[in-house]
């Protein structure tokens with residue numbers, strides 16, 4: 535499998551905590567391709583409309599039915615985190631962990647996702663949901679169950695992998711093209727850095743293959759990173775979707791913790807449940823911070839309860 539993949543990348547631990555990522559094996563110039571993924575290595579699941587649980591069911595269905603393919607892709611499967619606890623993920627949160635969120639709206643969201651995961655596992659989708667394409671076609675029997683060698687935990691783990699590793703991808707050719715959810719081996723080994731900090735982008739070529747392009751010159755040995763979805767602009771959602779919060783060299787205040795600003799056009803996404811700040815409030819808070827001098831001494835004074843500088 536790896537023979538078909540052309541890449542100037544090496545997968546390795548990239549920090550002292552042992553976080554795995556990819557580094558460039560050669561110097562790459564801005565705009566050059568660092569890796570090329572052929573179409574036959576793209577793993578298509580359901581559509582973008584479908585949940586991670588539904589797409590996990592499609593993937594497990596393919597794995598059970600297409601044994602040759604399953605075997606051929608073994609280097610990829612073994613490269614993914616294996617087993618319970620290897621991913622910090624909403625589908626696997628316990629009741630105690632949900633309580634730690636201290637946010638009713640997020641707790642509800644996660645409980646809803648966990649119920650949905652059980653429903654997909656138990657095959658409770660209505661017949662008309664299948665007919666209307668509201669649930670993807672899977673090769674699996676409607677009921678997964680232990681008799682198919684997929685435990686609920688393994689199923690939840692697969693849904694977690696899909697949630698954190700899959701890409702939205704364009705499939706087929708015009709006029710029969712459509713948006714799907716795909717796993718892109720190796721491309722999914724790139725870690726996230728916020729926009730402006732990342733040095734690469736994963737893009738689809740006209741012939742359907744995927745390339746990883748350098749956004750600026752990259753030196754051999756340097757980590758190669760890309761910017762994941764806009765979800766990462768908010769620490770709480772980044773934690774829920776991907777299991778991490780990006781660390782910035784200069785920590786930002788929680789209220790304005792979006793490094794890239796609010797890049798979603800529809801800011802209701804950020805304002806759901808009316809507890810979160812939108813672009814206007816973010817601008818106002820950033821304005822205040824910019825006017826504050828923010829020296830170490832002033833911060834210490836504030837922490838000791840001494841008067842804040844006047845604005």
Ligand SMILES: C[S@@+](CC[C@H](N)C(=O)[O-])C[C@H]1O[C@@H](n2cnc3c(N)ncnc32)[C@H](O)[C@@H]1O
Nearest residue numbers: 554555698699722723724725726776777778780
């Ligand atoms: C698409 S995978 C990237 C490859 C992954 N590091 C691996 O070793 O399999 C996404 C996962 O990588 C980790 N990750 C990505 N970017 C990160 C970052 N900036 N800080 C910490 N963890 C990160 C998170 O665990 C996330 O769920």
